[in-house]
Amino acid sequence: xxxxxxxxxxxxxxAEIPPFRLVLGLCPTLAVTKSVENGIxxxxxxxxxxVCSNILISLLRNTIPKKVRIACYIVVxxxxxxxxxxxxQAFAYPLFLKLGIFIPLIVVNCIVLGRAEAFASxxxxxxxxxxxxxxxxxxxxxxxxxxxxxxxxxxxTFYNIPLFGPSxxxxxxxxxxxxxxxxxxxxLCMMNILGKK
Amino acid sequence: MREMLKLFMAVFVFSCLSGGVLAAIQNVTRDRxxxxxxxxxxxxxxxxxxEGCTNDPLIDRLKLVDEGRDLHFFLGKFExxxxxxxxxxxxKGFGGVMGVIVGIDIKTDKIIGVGVTTHSETPGxxxxxxxxxxxxAQFEGVSIKEPxxxxxxxxxxxxxxxxxxxxxxxxxxxxEAAEIYQKLKPTLIEMMRHKKG
Numbered sequence: 001x002x003x004x005x006x007x008x009x010x011x012x013x014x015a016e017i018p019p020f021r022l023v024l025g026l027c028p029t030l031a032v033t034k035s036v037e038n039g040i041x042x043x044x045x046x047x048x049x050x051v052c053s054n055i056l057i058s059l060l061r062n063t064i065p066k067k068v069r070i071a072c073y074i075v076v077x078x079x080x081x082x083x084x085x086x087x088x089q090a091f092a093y094p095l096f097l098k099l100g101i102f103i104p105l106i107v108v109n110c111i112v113l114g115r116a117e118a119f120a121s122x123x124x125x126x127x128x129x130x131x132x133x134x135x136x137x138x139x140x141x142x143x144x145x146x147x148x149x150x151x152x153x154x155x156x157t158f159y160n161i162p163l164f165g166p167s168x169x170x171x172x173x174x175x176x177x178x179x180x181x182x183x184x185x186x187x188l189c190m191m192n193i194l195g196k197k
Numbered sequence: 198m199r200e201m202l203k204l205f206m207a208v209f210v211f212s213c214l215s216g217g218v219l220a221a222i223q224n225v226t227r228d229r230x231x232x233x234x235x236x237x238x239x240x241x242x243x244x245x246x247x248e249g250c251t252n253d254p255l256i257d258r259l260k261l262v263d264e265g266r267d268l269h270f271f272l273g274k275f276e277x278x279x280x281x282x283x284x285x286x287x288x289k290g291f292g293g294v295m296g297v298i299v300g301i302d303i304k305t306d307k308i309i310g311v312g313v314t315t316h317s318e319t320p321g322x323x324x325x326x327x328x329x330x331x332x333x334a335q336f337e338g339v340s341i342k343e344p345x346x347x348x349x350x351x352x353x354x355x356x357x358x359x360x361x362x363x364x365x366x367x368x369x370x371x372x373e374a375a376e377i378y379q380k381l382k383p384t385l386i387e388m389m390r391h392k393k394g
Contacts, residue, residue: 068204072211079215083222090226093233 005130012134018111019142019184020191025111028102029143030180036159039147041095042102043140045088047133049080049106050115054132057120064121073116074107081106111135149183150174232256235269239285239298239314246283246300246310247273254283259388261381268377270385273300281309282385286377288370291362292317295326297370301341301378303386311336311371316363323363332357332364341375 016022019029028046032038053076057064064072085103088096096103106112115135120128151157154174156164173179235255247254254271261268273281283300296314301307313327326332335354336345345368346352349361356364 063207065204065207068208071208075208075211075215079218082219086219086222086226086230090229090233093230093237097237 005126008127008130009134009137012131012136012138013141014138016135017138017142017191018135019139019146020188021195022111022114023188024114025109025139026184027105028109029146030177030184032099032102033143033147033150033180034175035151035155035157036144036147037095038098039143040140041088041092042099043136043143045084045099045103046106046109046112046139047136048084049077050112050136050139051129051132052080053077053112053116054120054128055125057116058123058125058128061121069121070113070117073113073121077112077116078107111139146180146183146187149187150179154179239271239296242298242312242314243271243283243300245312246298247271247281248310250275250281259385261384261388263377263381268381272389280304280389282378283310284374284377285314286370286374288366288368288373290316290318290326290366291323291360292319295363295366295370297367297374299336299371299374299378301374303382305340306342306378307338307340308336308371309338311367313367318360318363318366323357323360325357325360326363326367329357333367336371341378345371345375 012018014021018024019026025046028042032042053073056076057073060072081104084106085096088099088103115132119131123131148158151159152163153171154176155172156162156168156170174183232255235258240255243254250273252272252274254273257272257274259270259272261270268284271283273283275281281300281302283298285296285298288295288297293316295316295318298312298314299308300310302309311333313333316324316327318324318326332355339345339353344352345354347354347356347361347364347368349356350365352368354364354368
């Protein structure tokens with residue numbers, strides 16, 4: 001292990017930030033970023049699943065037989081997703097209603113399975129924890145950034161607080177599905193320009 | 198063959214552990230989830246019906262099983278007025294099943310309020326059964342022994358313009374509520390006395 005845990009963490013924030021650099025996990029990225037609240041909620045839920053599944057899979061990486069590893073990973077991930085779903089229902093029911101089907105769909109989020117297969121199954125617990133946390137925080141930041149642009153332009157609010165006076169005419173295209181694609185495309189473009197040296 | 202068995206056992210053990218963990222968590226969160234669902238789906242309607250009560254009807258509730266159906270009775274306590282009970286029944290509307298909460302005064306057997314919770318009626322037409330207070334106000338103060346029917350069917354309720362079927366659905370639910378109430382009233386009073394003591 002050449003890299004330290006700190007490096008594993010920070011790579012998720014920029015070099016491998018999921019939706020922008022890896023271009024993974026686009027389904028929730030496009031679907032739930034209508035408002036900042038939804039974006040953060042989705043990001044935190046995914047981060048929890050990522051960190052927990054990374055830790056557990058890293059711990060069990062020598063126990064799980066290679067031939068059935070994907071099935072085992074899916075069982076682990078699905079378990080944590082169901083935990084998130086139950087806890088969210090119990091403590092944040094309105095958010096659960098808004099995110100709806102996208103919470104159970106974290107199971108098939110390729111970021112989670114991707115990190116389990118590509119990282120946690122080959123690295124130690126601490127590095128896997130840092131990796132999961134970094135990727136998760138990066139995912140949350142990406143969703144939040146996208147959600148800020150869409151909510152401010154499309155609804156004239158930030159975290160449900162109105163920003164502009166009543167004369168503001170919301171650019172409602174931004175909170176509809178095509179707006180998500182356009183916004184994500186422009187942000188990808190910006191990330192590529194910034195990343196190019 | 199032995200290897201097959203090993204792989205099978207690995208997935209089997211994983212699934213069992215996962216099932217066990219989820220069952221435990223579901224056990225812990227079940228009551229809270231039930232409360233949250235009641236609070237956000239039925240809560241607003243119940244608050245409206247039980248306006249001015251001195252307790253939280255969502256906490257003071259009784260569960261009865263009638264003909265295989267779970268019924269939740271919400272109890273409202275009033276300082277000067279006698280106690281009231283509210284519960285949900287279902288009527289057949291234009292777009293599907295309509296959930297209707299009916300509040301009944303236990304001493305006088307009169308309806309204190311009616312409110313629609315879930316429905317799939319036409320927006321702006323049948324949906325007024327939920328949003329138009331003038332419609333539901335017709336039920337207030339009427340004895341449950343009355344036959345609740347819309348005027349077109351020879352009854353006393355003014356149907357919503359253009360939404361006779363939705364109005365009939367609400368009446369049907371109220372009639373059902375009256376029947377359930379009359380049937381279960383002795384049990385309910387018995388249970389309430391038990392709860393106080």
